[in-house]
Amino acid sequence: MQEQKNQSTIEDKRCFISKEDPKINPEDQIAIQRKMSYECKRTIKAHKDWVTKIVLLKNGSILSCSEDNTMKLWSIEDKERKPIQIFKGHTEGVVCAIQYSSGKIVSSSRDKTLRIWNIASGEEVNCITSRQPYYCITQLNDSLIAVAGGDRDIRIYDLSNNEETVE
DSSP states (O other), X not given: OOOOEEEEEETTEEEXXXXXXXXXXXXXXXXXXXXXOOOOOOOOOOOSSOEEEEEEOTTSXXXXXXXXXXXXXXXXXXXXXXXXXXXXXXXXXXXXXXXXXXXXXXXXXXXXXXXXXXXXXXXXXXXXXXXXXXXXXXXOSSSEEEEEETTSOEEEEETTTTEXXXX
């Protein structure tokens, strides 16, 4: 009886796994799938510490958040790989950010603050101090954002008056 074999291509190399290999426990066998080869088009040396988040803004630029306490705005097309804008103000790592409106960004940090920024100028517009760091932010409507952190709660902030509205 001829042994049956599975065949998969991995980066143009042929791999064969015997379905009836007595040396391998059937429960331990894994399927090998085709591995695609992708080319890195560009590398940006972005920060001095870990990059924690990348956000695509509505204008097509990229915002990167980092454990180096900064956020940087990048043009995808810029061959010089220099930031368009650097946002400084957080005193600990920036873990999350969203584009809140066409001209503003909201960021959260391990420093227990939510900061609102003007995209064009890079200036901090406002700062909201919280009881713990927030790791997730999403926009709910034109004035409300929802944030969540390590205390298992979701908090809603009204950015039109910088107050927590619902707990």
